[in-house]
Amino acid sequence: MTTTPLAPETLEHLVARVTGDEKHDASAHSTLDVVRVLYDRVLRVDPDRPDDPHRDRFLLSKGHGPASTYAVLAAHGFFPAAWLDDVAARDSPLGHHPDRVLVPGIEIGSGSLGHGLPLAVGTALGLRGRSPGRVVVLVGDAELDEGSNAEAIQIAARLGLGNLTCVVVDNHSDSHGWPGGIAARFAVEGWTTTDVDTRSDDRLATALRRTEPDRPTAVVVDTTRRGARPAAEMTA
Amino acid sequence: MSAVTTPVLDMRARFYADLGPLLDAHPDVDVVLAVIGSGQMAPVTARHPGRVIDVGIREQAMIGVAGGLALAGRRPIVHTYAPFLVERPYEQLKLDLGHQDVGAVLVSIGSSFDASAEGRTHQAPADVALVSALPGWTVHVPGHADEVTALLQAEAATDRRVYLRLSRQRNAQPQPTDGRVHLVRDVASGLDGAGHAPLVLAVGPMLDTVLAASADLPVRVAYTATPHPLDAETLRALAGPQPVLTVVEPYLEGTSAAAVAAALADRPARVQHVGVPRDVELRRYGTPRDHAAAHGLDAAGVRRRIAALLDPP
Numbered sequence: 188m189t190t191t192p193l194a195p196e197t198l199e200h201l202v203a204r205v206t207g208d209e210k211h212d213a214s215a216h217s218t219l220d221v222v223r224v225l226y227d228r229v230l231r232v233d234p235d236r237p238d239d240p241h242r243d244r245f246l247l248s249k250g251h252g253p254a255s256t257y258a259v260l261a262a263h264g265f266f267p268a269a270w271l272d273d274v275a276a277r278d279s280p281l282g283h284h285p286d287r288v289l290v291p292g293i294e295i296g297s298g299s300l301g302h303g304l305p306l307a308v309g310t311a312l313g314l315r316g317r318s319p320g321r322v323v324v325l326v327g328d329a330e331l332d333e334g335s336n337a338e339a340i341q342i343a344a345r346l347g348l349g350n351l352t353c354v355v356v357d358n359h360s361d362s363h364g365w366p367g368g369i370a371a372r373f374a375v376e377g378w379t380t381t382d383v384d385t386r387s388d389d390r391l392a393t394a395l396r397r398t399e400p401d402r403p404t405a406v407v408v409d410t411t412r413r414g415a416r417p418a419a420e421m422t423a
Numbered sequence: 424m425s426a427v428t429t430p431v432l433d434m435r436a437r438f439y440a441d442l443g444p445l446l447d448a449h450p451d452v453d454v455v456l457a458v459i460g461s462g463q464m465a466p467v468t469a470r471h472p473g474r475v476i477d478v479g480i481r482e483q484a485m486i487g488v489a490g491g492l493a494l495a496g497r498r499p500i501v502h503t504y505a506p507f508l509v510e511r512p513y514e515q516l517k518l519d520l521g522h523q524d525v526g527a528v529l530v531s532i533g534s535s536f537d538a539s540a541e542g543r544t545h546q547a548p549a550d551v552a553l554v555s556a557l558p559g560w561t562v563h564v565p566g567h568a569d570e571v572t573a574l575l576q577a578e579a580a581t582d583r584r585v586y587l588r589l590s591r592q593r594n595a596q597p598q599p600t601d602g603r604v605h606l607v608r609d610v611a612s613g614l615d616g617a618g619h620a621p622l623v624l625a626v627g628p629m630l631d632t633v634l635a636a637s638a639d640l641p642v643r644v645a646y647t648a649t650p651h652p653l654d655a656e657t658l659r660a661l662a663g664p665q666p667v668l669t670v671v672e673p674y675l676e677g678t679s680a681a682a683v684a685a686a687l688a689d690r691p692a693r694v695q696h697v698g699v700p701r702d703v704e705l706r707r708y709g710t711p712r713d714h715a716a717a718h719g720l721d722a723a724g725v726r727r728r729i730a731a732l733l734d735p736p
Contacts, residue, residue, distance in 0.1 A: 240496065288524050295494070296522045299514065305484045306519055309491020309499075312476065313453075318495075335515075338484035346476075 198223055201258035204271040205281075217358040217410040218325060219255035220385040221395075222247075225323060225354075226259050228392040234264040237291045244310055246295045246324040248303020249356065250284040256293070257281055265292035301333025304353060308343045311351040311403075321350045321398065328369060329361040343403045344377035351403040353378075354395065358410045373405035380405045384412040430568070434589040435532050437568035438502075439463045441575055445500075446471045449579045452498045457485045459503040459532075486512040489527045490519030498526070498579060504538070505531040505588070506547035509554060521557050526582040528575070529554075534564075534590040535674050535699055536714035543706070548699040552678045554586045555651040561602075562586045562651035564627030564673070569597035570648050591711060592628035592673065602649040604657040608634060609643050619663025621733055626650045626672040626679070629720070633671050636725035640733065642669075650679050655686035666692040669729050673720065675699050697728045 202219060222245075226232070230243040247256050254274075261268040266280070274281045280289040284298030295306055307324035314320050326336065343351055355369050365372065370380035379402055381394040394406045431437045442464060446452055454464065456477040461468075468475040478484045482503065489499035501508065508531045509516065520527055531550065538545035554560050561583055563574045571589060577600070578585045599605055607630065610620045621642045625633035630646050637644060645661055647654060650672065662668050666687055672678055676698030683694055699718050707717065715721045719728065 286522075296518070299518055301483075302487060302515070302518050305487020305515075306491040306494065306523070308484065309488035309493075310495045311491070312488065313492040313495025313497045316473075335483040335487065338478070338481035339487065342478045342481060342484055342488070 198255075198258050198262060201262055201268060201271060202254050204268070205254035205257055205274050216255065217327075218247075218249065218252055218356050219258070220388075220391065220410070221325060221354055221356060221408055222255050222259045224388050224391045225395060226263055228388070229395045230323065231320070232263075232292070234260075234292065237265060241318045241320050243320050244294045244307075244314075244322045246297075246303045246307050246310070246322065247285060247293070248295070248297055248307075248324050249300070249327040249330055250297030250303075251300075252327075253281070253283070253285045256285065257290075260290070260292040263292075266290065300327075300330040301335035304336050304339040304343075307351060307353070308339050308346070308348065311343070311348045312346065315348065315350055321352065323352045323354060323395070325354045325356060328355055328357040328359065328365070331355065331365070331369065331372070332361060332363075340373055340376050340378070344373075347401045348403045349398055349400045352395065352398065353403065353405045355405065355407045356410055357407055368407075370405060370407045378403050378405045380407065382407050382409070384409045386412065432568050432593065433591070434565065434568050434571050434593065435591075436463075437571050438530060438575065438589060439467075441572050442500075443467045443470060445575060445579055446474055448576075449498065451496065452500060452579055453492055455485050455489045455492070455499050455501045457482050457503045457507065459507070482507045482512045483515055486515035486527075487519045490515070490523050490525055493520070493525035493527055493582075494523060498528075498582065500528045500530060500579070502530045502532075504533040504545060504547075505550045506533070506545060509550045509586075510547055513553060516554070517557055520584055521559060526584045528578050528585045528587060530575075530587045530589060532589050534588050534592075536705075536711050536718070537591040539711045539714045540708050542708065543704060548674045551586070551588065551650065551672070551674045555678070557584075560584045560586060560651065561649065562588065563600070563649050564588045564590075565600065565648050566590075566594040566627040566630050566646070567597035568593065570600045573600040574648070588627070588674075590628045590673065592715075594628060594631040598630065598646050598648060600648050602647075602654060604645050604647045604654040604661065606661060607644045607646045610641055619661075619665070621667035621669070621729075622662050623669045623671060623729055624658065626670070629671045629673050629725075632715075632720070632722050632725055635722040637729055640726070640729055642729060642733070651682065653679060653682040653686065655682065658683070658686050662687060662690075662692070664690055666690065666694065667732060668692065668694045669732055670694070670696045671720075671725055672696070672698040676701055693732065695728065695732050697725060 311322040535548040677696040
C-alpha cells in the first residue's frame, strides 16, 4: 500500500513552491528526508482512503516546518500540488502550521510544541489490539525541551506501546543541549533506540521500519551530518 | 446480598459506581486518570483490562492521551481534580481536543471550594469560565447524583467535548438533565407577582440554597444543570419583557454573564450575577460551609443579594 517512490529533486521543487525559491526554510528541509523516506518506503497509507481505520499514522508534531510534509503529501496525491502555491492565503487549506481538519493526510493540527507525542501515545493506545496500523510521530530536538514530551516518553514505555515510533529530527537547535545524547533519554525509559543520519535512504528506512512488540522505538536522525549519498541511491 | 440497595448520593462515589456498567454498555469508552480515582476504580480496571489508563501524575499527557484515543475512534472519559483537569493542561484542552476536533468527557471533582481545607492549590472556581471560553464545549453542573448518572450515560454515547463538574454540595431532589432551564418554583400564593415576577436562576448544587434563601421573597426560581450552552430560549420566556434576574452559580461570579446578556439583549433587563468573588483569594481553610458563607453563597448571603435587586436603595 506504500505509494510510488519520488525523485528527491521533484520534492525539492515542490518544497520550493511552498517556501519560495529564494527563502530557505531550514526547519522544513531538516525534515524532508525523513518524511520522504517514510512515505516512500515505510508507511502503509493510501491517498484514496485517507480515513482508513487500519492506516499507519504520521503525526507531524514539529508543526512549524510543514513545507516538506505538504510537498510529500501532494506528491503522493493526497491533495493537488496547486495547493502548494498559495500557502497561508485566506482561502488556502495549507497554513504555516497544519490543520488536520483542512488537509487530507494531515493527522494532527500542530504548531504549539510538545503536543504530538502525547497525542501519538493516545492514538497508539487506541489502535493497539484493534488495528494493524502503527503510529509514527516526528518531533524536533528543540521541541523536546517541552516537559509534556517527558511525560509522554515515560508513559509510552511503561505501557509497552510497540506500535509507536518517535522520530527525533536532530538539527542541534535546542537551547541547552542534551548531555549524554537524545537517544539516552528514551533508552533509560525503556524505548528501543536507533541513531541514524540522512546520508543513506536505506539506513534511514531500516531504522524507521524497525519495531519491537513490547516497547516503543525512537529514531534519532542527525540532519546536520551531510555528505555524499551512496552513489547507488542518487536516483532512488 | 441485601435486597435493598441504598442509592449512592455522593456524586464522586456515584461516578465510580457508574463506570463499571458504563464500560460494559459502551465498548468504545476508555477512562484516563492521573492517579486520582485509580484506587477506587480498581475493580473496574480488573474487569476491563487496558480500558482504565492511569498515566501517573502527568496531567498534560492525560489530556494528550485522551485526544489521541479520540483520534483513534475511542470515547475517553478523563477524571481528576478540577485544577489539574482544566487549569494545568488548559492548552491541551484547547489543542489536543478542540483544535483536533475530537471529543472527550472530562469529569472533575473538587469544585470551587469543596477542597476548602486543602487550600488554594486544590480549588478552581474559574473552571467553567475557562472551559466555556473554548469552542464547542458543553458544561454540565449537576446538583444531584441521579443527574450525574443520567448525564454520564447520555454523554458516553455522544462524541462531544463535555465538562461534567461534580460537587460535594448537592440538592435533596434530582432535576431534569435535558440541557434546558426549568421553572422549579413559582411565586408563592399570597405574595405579589403574577405573570413575570423576578426570576432567580440557580445552577446545579445552588438550587436548594436558592430555594431556602428566597422562600419568603416574591421571586420565581428556575434551574439548569447545563449552564453552557445556556438555554436562552427558555430563559427569555421565563424572564419576560422586563426581566429582573439573579443568576446564582457555584463558581466564578459572572461566568454566565455574557450568555445571559446575549439572551436578553433585546429588552430592558436588570440582571445580577452571584458566585465566587473574582477579585480576592480567600486565604482561609475550614469547611465548604465556611467558604460558602465567606463568599456570600450561603442562604443568608444569597438572600441579601436577591432582596437588594428587588428593592434597590
